[in-house]
Amino acid sequence: MNPRIDELIALAALGELTEADSIELDAAVSADPALAVELAEALTSAAAVQTSAAVEPPARLRASVLGAISGVTQEGPEPTSPALRSVPGGADDETVSVKPVGSQRRRRFAPLLAAAAVLMLVAGGVLVATNDRDDDDSIAAVIEADDADSQIVTGSIGELELVYSADQDAFVLVGNSIAPAPAGSTYQVWLVKSGSATSVDTFVPDADGSITLRADGLDPTGSTIGITVEPAGGSDVPTMPLVAQSA
Amino acid sequence: MSALAVISRPGVPAARGACGEGLHPWHHERIVSHPPDLSALFERVQRGDHDAFAELYDAIAAPVYTTVQRVLRDPAMSEEVTQEVFVELWTRAARFDRSRGSVSTWAVTIARRRAIDRVRSEQSQRNRIEQLGHRRPDVEAATDDTVVASLDAERVVRAMSELPPDQRQIIQLAFIDGYSHSDIAEQLDLPLGTVKGRVRGGLQRLSGKLGGVA
Numbered sequence: 001m002n003p004r005i006d007e008l009i010a011l012a013a014l015g016e017l018t019e020a021d022s023i024e025l026d027a028a029v030s031a032d033p034a035l036a037v038e039l040a041e042a043l044t045s046a047a048a049v050q051t052s053a054a055v056e057p058p059a060r061l062r063a064s065v066l067g068a069i070s071g072v073t074q075e076g077p078e079p080t081s082p083a084l085r086s087v088p089g090g091a092d093d094e095t096v097s098v099k100p101v102g103s104q105r106r107r108r109f110a111p112l113l114a115a116a117a118v119l120m121l122v123a124g125g126v127l128v129a130t131n132d133r134d135d136d137d138s139i140a141a142v143i144e145a146d147d148a149d150s151q152i153v154t155g156s157i158g159e160l161e162l163v164y165s166a167d168q169d170a171f172v173l174v175g176n177s178i179a180p181a182p183a184g185s186t187y188q189v190w191l192v193k194s195g196s197a198t199s200v201d202t203f204v205p206d207a208d209g210s211i212t213l214r215a216d217g218l219d220p221t222g223s224t225i226g227i228t229v230e231p232a233g234g235s236d237v238p239t240m241p242l243v244a245q246s247a
Numbered sequence: 248m249s250a251l252a253v254i255s256r257p258g259v260p261a262a263r264g265a266c267g268e269g270l271h272p273w274h275h276e277r278i279v280s281h282p283p284d285l286s287a288l289f290e291r292v293q294r295g296d297h298d299a300f301a302e303l304y305d306a307i308a309a310p311v312y313t314t315v316q317r318v319l320r321d322p323a324m325s326e327e328v329t330q331e332v333f334v335e336l337w338t339r340a341a342r343f344d345r346s347r348g349s350v351s352t353w354a355v356t357i358a359r360r361r362a363i364d365r366v367r368s369e370q371s372q373r374n375r376i377e378q379l380g381h382r383r384p385d386v387e388a389a390t391d392d393t394v395v396a397s398l399d400a401e402r403v404v405r406a407m408s409e410l411p412p413d414q415r416q417i418i419q420l421a422f423i424d425g426y427s428h429s430d431i432a433e434q435l436d437l438p439l440g441t442v443k444g445r446v447r448g449g450l451q452r453l454s455g456k457l458g459g460v461a
Contacts, residue, residue: 052404
C-alpha cells in the first residue's frame with residue numbers, strides 16, 4: 001500500500017489528522033473503496049483498544065450534555081439553503097455593555113487559542129489567514145491584557161466569546177464547535193449601534209468548528225455584536241436573521 | 248526531562264503494558280460480546296430526535312468519556328471535552344459515514360481527536376508530568392459497578408498480547424495511555440514515521456485478530 005496512505009490512516013486513528021491531511025485522505029478513500037475498508041478497520045480496532053475498559057462518566061454529565069444540544073440546530077448533509085435576505089439593519093441595535101468577568105474568564109480561552117488551526121487576523125480591514133506563532137501571540141495579547149473584558153456571543157450556530165482590550169485597541173472572537181456555514185456562504189460579524197451596522201469581518205469555522213478572529217481599531221463597547229450568514233465574500237449590509245448575537 | 252520519560256519509571260501503570268508484560272490491568276470489567284447496533288437509533292438522531300440522542304448518550308457515554316480521559320487525565324476537562332464530542336455528534340449527525348465504521352467507532356474517533364486537540368492547547372508538558380502519578384485513577388480504582396466494557400475486552404487484551412512487542416508497545420502508549428505519536432516518538436527516541444508505521448501495522452494486525460469492522 002501507498003506509504004502515505006498508511007500514514008494518513010494511522011493519523012486518523014490517532015486523531016491527529018491536519019485539515020489538509022483529512023482532505024487528502026477523504027479524496028483517497030473516495031477514489032478507492034478498498035481504502036475505505038482499511039480505514040474503517042483501523043478506526044474500529046483503535047476504538048476497541050481505547051474502550052476496552054470503559055468507565056462511566058459522572059452522572060451529572062448526562063443532563064449537561066442533553067441541555068447543551070437543546071436548541072442547537074443540526075446541520076444538513078449538504079447544507080445549501082442560502083440565508084433569506086431581508087431588510088438590513090437596525091432590528092438588533094439595542095445597547096449591550098461589555099461586562100468585565102475577570103481572569104478566570106480569560107483562562108478559558110487558552111484551549112481555544114491553540115486549538116484554532118488557522119487564525120484569521122484582521123488588520124485595517126484586510127483579512128489575513130495565517131497560522132503563524134506571531135498571530136497566535138497577537139490573539140493572546142488581547143485575551144491576556146490586564147483590561148480585557150469579555151462577553152458571550154451566542155445563537156443557533158453555537159457560542160463564541162468576545163474579548164476586548166482598550167489597551168490593545170482590539171477585540172478577538174473565539175469559538176469552538178461552531179456549526180459550519182452553509183455551502184457557498186460565510187459568517188459575517190457586525191457591530192450594531194444606533195441602528196447602524198458596521199462590518200467587522202467574515203469567517204468560516206475550520207473542520208473542528210473552531211474560529212479565532214482579531215479585529216483592530218474597533219471598540220465593541222456599547223454595541224451589539226451580531227453574526228449573520230452571507231454569501232461567500234460577505235455583504236455590505238447584514239442579512240437577517242442574526243445566527244448569533246451578544247447576550 | 249520530557250513528560251514521557253516518566254512513562255518508563257517503574258511502578259507507573261503505563262510502563263507495565265509498554266514493556267509487554269501485565270497487559271491485564273483490568274480484571275473487573277463486564278464483558279459484552281456484542282456491542283449494541285446503534286444504526287437505527289442514530290437514524291432517529293439524524294432526524295433531530297432528542298429522545299434518541301439521550302439513548303445514544305446512555306449507550307456510548309462510557310467509551311467516549313474513557314477515550315477522552317485516557318488522553319486528558321483531568322476529570323473535569325474530560326467531562327468538558329466529552330460534552331463537546333456529544334454536541335458535535337448532534338450537530339454533525341448527518342455527516343456520519345457508515346462506510347467508516349460504526350456509530351460508536353465514529354464517536355470514539357471524534358473523542359480522540361478532540362482530546363488530542365485539547366491536550367495540545369491546554370496542558371503543558373509540565374502539567375502532564377505532574378499528573379502522571381495520578382493517571383487513569385478511575386480505571387485503576389474502578390469497581391464492578393463503574394466499569395463497563397463496550398467491546399469484548401478479553402479479546403482485545405488477547406489480541407494485543409499477540410502483537411510483535413514493538414507494535415504492542417506503541418499501541419499501548421497511543422490508545423491505552425493516550426499519548427500522541429509525537430510524544431511517543433520523543434520518549435522512545437524513534438522517528439515519527441516509525442511510530443506511525445507501528446501504529447498502522449499494529450492496528451492492521453489487531454483488525455485481523457478482532458474480526459474487522461464492528
